[in-house]
Amino acid sequence: MNSPLLRVKDLTIDIPVGGGTLNAVRGIDFDLNRGETLCIVGESGSGKSLTSLALMGLLGGRIKRTATQMEFDGIDLTKANNKTMRALRGDRMAMIFQEPMTSLNPAFTIGNQLMEALLLHRNVGKEAARARAIELLEKVGITAAESRLSQYPHQLSGGLRQRVMIAMALMCEPELIIADEPTTALDVTIQAQILRLLVDLGREMNMAMILITHDLGVVARVADKVAVMYAGELVETGSAEQVFNAPMHPYTRGLLRCIPQPGKTERGARLGTIPGIVPNLVGGVTGCPFRTRCDQAVAACRDAIPHRKPAENHRFRCVHETGHQIAETAV
Amino acid sequence: MLNFILKRLGLAVLVAFTVSFISFSLMFLSGDPAAALAGETASDQDVEAIRVLYGFDRPMLVQYWDWLSSALVGDLGESYYFKLPVASLIAERLQVTMMLGLCGISFALLTAVPLGVAAAIRPNSIIDRIALFLSVAGQAMPSFWFGLILIVVFSIQFGILPPSGTSTWRHFIMPTIVLGYYAMPAIMRLTRAGMLEVLSSDYIRTARAKGASEFTVLFKHALRNAIIPVVSLAAVQMGFMLGGSIVVESIFALHGAGYLAWESIARNDLPTVQALILVFSLFYIVFTFLSDVLNAWLDPRMRAG
Numbered sequence: 001m002n003s004p005l006l007r008v009k010d011l012t013i014d015i016p017v018g019g020g021t022l023n024a025v026r027g028i029d030f031d032l033n034r035g036e037t038l039c040i041v042g043e044s045g046s047g048k049s050l051t052s053l054a055l056m057g058l059l060g061g062r063i064k065r066t067a068t069q070m071e072f073d074g075i076d077l078t079k080a081n082n083k084t085m086r087a088l089r090g091d092r093m094a095m096i097f098q099e100p101m102t103s104l105n106p107a108f109t110i111g112n113q114l115m116e117a118l119l120l121h122r123n124v125g126k127e128a129a130r131a132r133a134i135e136l137l138e139k140v141g142i143t144a145a146e147s148r149l150s151q152y153p154h155q156l157s158g159g160l161r162q163r164v165m166i167a168m169a170l171m172c173e174p175e176l177i178i179a180d181e182p183t184t185a186l187d188v189t190i191q192a193q194i195l196r197l198l199v200d201l202g203r204e205m206n207m208a209m210i211l212i213t214h215d216l217g218v219v220a221r222v223a224d225k226v227a228v229m230y231a232g233e234l235v236e237t238g239s240a241e242q243v244f245n246a247p248m249h250p251y252t253r254g255l256l257r258c259i260p261q262p263g264k265t266e267r268g269a270r271l272g273t274i275p276g277i278v279p280n281l282v283g284g285v286t287g288c289p290f291r292t293r294c295d296q297a298v299a300a301c302r303d304a305i306p307h308r309k310p311a312e313n314h315r316f317r318c319v320h321e322t323g324h325q326i327a328e329t330a331v
Numbered sequence: 332m333l334n335f336i337l338k339r340l341g342l343a344v345l346v347a348f349t350v351s352f353i354s355f356s357l358m359f360l361s362g363d364p365a366a367a368l369a370g371e372t373a374s375d376q377d378v379e380a381i382r383v384l385y386g387f388d389r390p391m392l393v394q395y396w397d398w399l400s401s402a403l404v405g406d407l408g409e410s411y412y413f414k415l416p417v418a419s420l421i422a423e424r425l426q427v428t429m430m431l432g433l434c435g436i437s438f439a440l441l442t443a444v445p446l447g448v449a450a451a452i453r454p455n456s457i458i459d460r461i462a463l464f465l466s467v468a469g470q471a472m473p474s475f476w477f478g479l480i481l482i483v484v485f486s487i488q489f490g491i492l493p494p495s496g497t498s499t500w501r502h503f504i505m506p507t508i509v510l511g512y513y514a515m516p517a518i519m520r521l522t523r524a525g526m527l528e529v530l531s532s533d534y535i536r537t538a539r540a541k542g543a544s545e546f547t548v549l550f551k552h553a554l555r556n557a558i559i560p561v562v563s564l565a566a567v568q569m570g571f572m573l574g575g576s577i578v579v580e581s582i583f584a585l586h587g588a589g590y591l592a593w594e595s596i597a598r599n600d601l602p603t604v605q606a607l608i609l610v611f612s613l614f615y616i617v618f619t620f621l622s623d624v625l626n627a628w629l630d631p632r633m634r635a636g
Contacts, residue, residue, distance in 0.1 A: 058539055082545075090541035097540075102533040107555045107630055117541040152631040168541070 004031040005175060005208050006055070009069035013050050013232075016062060020283040024050050025232045032225070034175065037202065037209045039219040039240075041255070042229030045278055048212045049098075051229075052178045055210075056095055057085040073175065091121035093176040094169035096198070099185050100161035104153035110164055111149030118171045136167040140197060159190040166198055170205070177202060178210045183218075195222070216259045220244055225313075228252045231278050231289035238314035248308070248316040248323040250296045288319070296325040335627050335634045343620045347613060351402075354608040355395050358601060363387075367599045368411065402609065408602035412595065417606045421588060425610070427497050428587035431506055431579070432572040438511030439518055440565060447522025448554065451530060462523065466516035478509045478582040495584035506583045510576055514568040521564055525557030532556075559630050566622035567615075574611035 013025035025047040032038050040048045054065045057077065070077040072093065075084065089095075094117075097103045105113060114136070115129040124132075130149065137145035140163040153161060162182060169177055179198060183191035199222045202209045213219060219226055219240070226243040228236040228251065236249040247253045257272030265271070276293035279285070288294070291301035300319045309315050316323065358364070365382035366373075373381075382388050386397070401408070407417035450459040485505065486494035496502050529535065530553055538552040577589035588607065595603035627633045 056540060058536060086542045086544060088542070089539070090543075095540040097533060097537065099533050103537045105534040105538065105552050105556070106632060108552075109631075116538075116543065120542055154632045165537075168537075 005034045005073055006032040007071045011067040014064040022282050023285050028234050030227055032208050034208050035206045036224045037222055038225040039223035040212045040227045046229040047232040048229055049180050052180050090117040091172045092174055094174040096165050096169050096179040096182045098181040100158050100165055106153055110151050114168050121172050136170055140167045158186055162194055176208045180212045236316035242314040249318055250294045251290045339620055339623050343616050347616050350612040351609055364601050407606040410600055410603045412598045412600040417602050424588045424591045427585050434507040435510035435572045436569045438507050439514040443515045443518035444522050447519045448526055450523045451526030466519050469512050469516040474509050474513050474578045481505045497585050506579050510579045521561050529553045529557045559626055562622045562625050566618040570615035570618045573614045
């Protein structure tokens with residue numbers, strides 16, 4: 001427990017586009033211990049999914065990833081070759097994707113796809129892999145598990161398919177599981193079930209989890225740590241209590257104003273919104289990316305933004321020491 | 332799956348009967364067969380005599396039934412020109428055509444599919460450019476011209492391949508290349524487009540996230556899905572090769588079924604033409620059936636249909 005399972009320092013992702021380079025993710029730092037759940041929140045296009053794909057080494061050839069440090073249990077992921085990454089993927093780190101409808105191969109049975117990772121990474125026979133697949137299908141709450149093995153994805157509903165995806169990710173008992181908006185594509189009624197299932201299984205197997213979501217209600221319930229992303233930067237990180245009870249960054253505060261809170265939000269009152277749109281990230285981003293939408297913005301927001309550390313493990317980036325504009329810094 | 336196969340089989344049989352009826356009727360729409368047989372200088376009495384002799388005076392449905400019931404037991408009548416049973420005539424010529432067709436489609440698939448996959452793995456790479464060049468050239472070049480070029484180069488210039496005939500396997504090399512190269516561009520492009528689409532799909536990312544090797548990703552997860560439309564296309568191409576390789580058969584003097592069709596049309600050899608149309612359409616029906624079954628095996632979603 002001394003050294004974290006995953007340590008990321010200064011992760012940057014650049015995507016070459018027609019008119020130059022899209023600085024999609026810039027200078028991401030975070031640590032994740034075994035058994036911990038980190039929630040990455042932020043709006044669409046803030047770089048959450050790219051960050052998770054970068055950890056898995058699944059970005060694709062054109063996209064450039066750099067980091068001063070990216071370590072998984074002592075393995076330097078920045079220097080890892082394809083073979084090392086392949087050995088990690090699906091075995092020690094697994095991923096669950098957003099779209100259960102398209103994330104399963106239509107041409108192969110559920111059983112085939114479930115057993116694939118186990119047969120690949122572990123020296124087990126078909127029978128053992130089959131037994132493990134049935135065990136996990138039961139674990140994720142699928143009835144008649146044995147008969148499901150010979151079914152094809154198109155015969156299952158979206159909720160069932162996401163359960164299969166979860167079972168598939170758990171086949172090798174990974175130490176880290178990355179779930180990229182695992183419930184976004186599902187019915188609201190099933191979202192809570194699937195999420196609870198995922199979190200409970202994570203706890204049971206003592207897995208570290210990175211949960212990417214833009215549902216703050218979910219975050220409040222399951223997160224140990226929260227990382228708030230905005231336009232490719234981590235604007236605030238901290239424990240769930242720190243971020244929810246003492247949000248520092250104006251963007252975090254704005255996000256929290258957008259959700260109703262029991263006891264705090266009056267009945268009939270209007271929820272907050274954050275006006276404006278995310279800035280264009282092509283060709284060099286300087287200063288605070290949030291300044292164009294921030295109600296605390298001052299001239300200094302155009303310059304380099306300091307990292308602030310109001311408490312142990314709680315960090316945010318803002319020109320204002322407390323995230324609030326005070327008289328002296330106003331222009 | 333068995334249910335699906337039986338259903339398709341039933342459908343294929345129905346289509347076969349419909350096609351046989353239509354092709355039979357079409358022969359009568361194209362003019363008075365008795366007058367055509369008798370020739371331009373024949374008198375009216377001669378034409379009448381021929382009409383009665385060959386039974387053209389009977390109602391068409393009766394003639395069709397007559398033809399169909401003997402066709403079902405393998406008797407396709409006697410060729411007017413060759414004076415031989417049509418069935419054995421076609422059987423003999425089909426050997427050459429089937430050999431050529433199988434070689435041609437194999438050549439097309441064996442070049443087009445790997446090339447299409449390679450092009451899709453690295454779009455805009457040098458391999459992709461070469462594949463594009465080959466497919467444009469294949470589409471733009473008429474078969475007769477390409478065939479003649481091959482004869483000029485390999486038979487006349489270097490003298491390493493025989494220009495015509497069917498006696499050894501070496502006689503089939505150039506016709507195979509000409510026929511296969513004609514079908515290759517479409518198959519190549521469809522494979523490339525299919526692979527490109529499949530490789531960017533979510534389930535390929537899932538496969539990679541499991542740690543599957545690039546080989547497994549390409550040939551287990553991707554190709555199986557990308558090849559589905561190619562199977563249907565190849566079935567049609569195969570039908571075309573067996574029925575319509577007249578040009579290639581004439582250039583290389585291969586006396587196959589395509590060449591026979593051309594000969595019998597030119598000579599108004601009605602029973603032979605009718606039988607050939609039946610055989611060619613049966614080929615299409617059989618290959619469509621086979622491709623349906625193969626596709627259902629590849630794609631479980633089709634089995635319900």
